[in-house]
Amino acid sequence: GAVVSQHPSRVICKSGTSVKIECRSLDFQATTMFWYRQFPKQSLMLMATSNEGSKATYEQGVEKDKFLINHASLTLSTLTVTSAHPEDSSFYICSARDFAGSYNEQFFGPGTRLTVL
Amino acid sequence: KNQVEQSPQSLIILEGKNCTLQCNYTVSPFSNLRWYKQDTGRGPVSLTIMTFSENTKSNGRYTATLDADTKQSSLHITASQLSDSASYICVVRSATNFGNEKLTFGTGTRLTIIP
Numbered sequence: 001g002a003v004v005s006q007h008p009s010r011v012i013c014k015s016g017t018s019v020k021i022e023c024r025s026l027d028f029q030a031t032t033m034f035w036y037r038q039f040p041k042q043s044l045m046l047m048a049t050s051n052e053g054s055k056a057t058y059e060q061g062v063e064k065d066k067f068l069i070n071h072a073s074l075t076l077s078t079l080t081v082t083s084a085h086p087e088d089s090s091f092y093i094c095s096a097r098d099f100a101g102s103y104n105e106q107f108f109g110p111g112t113r114l115t116v117l
Numbered sequence: 118k119n120q121v122e123q124s125p126q127s128l129i130i131l132e133g134k135n136c137t138l139q140c141n142y143t144v145s146p147f148s149n150l151r152w153y154k155q156d157t158g159r160g161p162v163s164l165t166i167m168t169f170s171e172n173t174k175s176n177g178r179y180t181a182t183l184d185a186d187t188k189q190s191s192l193h194i195t196a197s198q199l200s201d202s203a204s205y206i207c208v209v210r211s212a213t214n215f216g217n218e219k220l221t222f223g224t225g226t227r228l229t230i231i232p
Contacts (some may be wrong), residue, residue: 004160043206043222044161093160106220108153108160 006109023094030096140207
């Protein structure tokens, strides 16, 4: 199956700093990528949909100035958490959609654990 | 409002035993239903995908069923192994003819296999 990678897998930062998370589709082109966050013992919550070459679409309640998304190429999307605070600590997961596949499926990355001190 | 409910929330079984996880959904328009396995600290990995016309699909020791009339799905795991300990998430995809799609996630069932 298609492979999606994320980097870094873990990051610890001080409050007020910005953190960038990368999501890459390794063996397919993804015109659309998705960013989710997951709190402990809860399911994934969609934050935003990222389309290559255009602005991301954010879900209601997600601050677009706080969570900056850039999808500059068909294989890379980045999520930057700006001026991070402890409440931003969470597990961030990206997915990439493979339009060429049989089911137009989203493949998920392994996630990034963000801890803000 | 689209919803996916899973039961039980958590389950503990002995290694080698079988178990069945349930998923009820109210999602429209329905496109497909997937079961994912998510290990702690990892992203979800797809186990099965079922479309409207499919009733049963197997992937090794995992067998998923779908009843589109009652909007219910189940995931049966046979001869459980310690490595099956994970969260299992039911995800329903809805899609319109205009190409808009949305995934609705269940809250998952936390399965623990004990030796």
